[in-house]
Amino acid sequence: MANVSVIIPIGPTEDTWEVLLQQLLDFTDCLEILLITSLPEQGAKILEKSKLIPKVKVLLIPGGRGVLMNFGAKFAKASYLWFLHADSVLPGNYTTSISKAIRNSREAIYYFDLTFSTKGFTWMKLNEMGTYVRSHILKLPFGDQGFLMSKAIFFRLGMYKENLKYGEDHLFVWQAHLQKVPVLCIGETIITSPRKYTKYGWFRVTALHLMLTFTQAFPEFLKLLFRKTKK
Secondary structure, three states: OOOEEEEEEOOOOOOOHHHHHHHHOOOOOEEEEEEEEOOHHHHHHHHHHHOOOOOEEEEEOOOOHHHHHHHHHHHOOOOEEEEOOOOOEOOOOHHHHHHHHHHHOOOOEEEEEEEEOOOOOOOHHHHHHHHHHHHHHOOOOOHHHOOEEEHHHHHHOOOOOOOOOOOHHHHHHHHHHHOOOOEEEEEEEEEEOOHHHHHHOHHHHHHHHHHHHHHHHHHHHHHHHHHHHHO
16 A cells, blocks of 8 residues: 655755656655645746656745655655655665565654765765764764654654754754654665765865754753753
């Protein structure tokens, strides 16, 4: 039974969603694929390119990534939500892993491991190692790692923050920890693009991400620590 709504927010300059869409067409557990944009002109182009695919629905709403993803979740008809970035490249056997996670019926947020498409960029290996430590040891995966969860859990955790310029996925995972919802690796790896690093420079982007992550993480860590010591 098709029981997954795939939610893909598409930024103003993103066009890699077409490759991702082709990978999703054989996903039998997928009830619908929701492509969401904030720009009417872009929405019209996406609709024109995808109108012959029955599962695809194009949604339009002004706002940032958090707004787009929440809108998709509210619109979704399936019991499970799978949030993907438009530049994601999926592993060959992702359908088996997702079906297994759904059959487990466990209240959890599932995520994928992450690798980068440009293997020649040596510094990106450090980012891959950092991502592994952050998600497996600290249990803090980010949104480009393809969050999968039941719709019930998503709304119970309060959805994504909509008034943020960055880090809505990061704060969402902290909310899961505060509510004792497990954060689990699904056992597969998504490939993503290092375009930000090649455009703005590895040191600049990495330093910015570390600073922003710490700025958000520290008060959330204190909340979690206070909750534990209060008991």
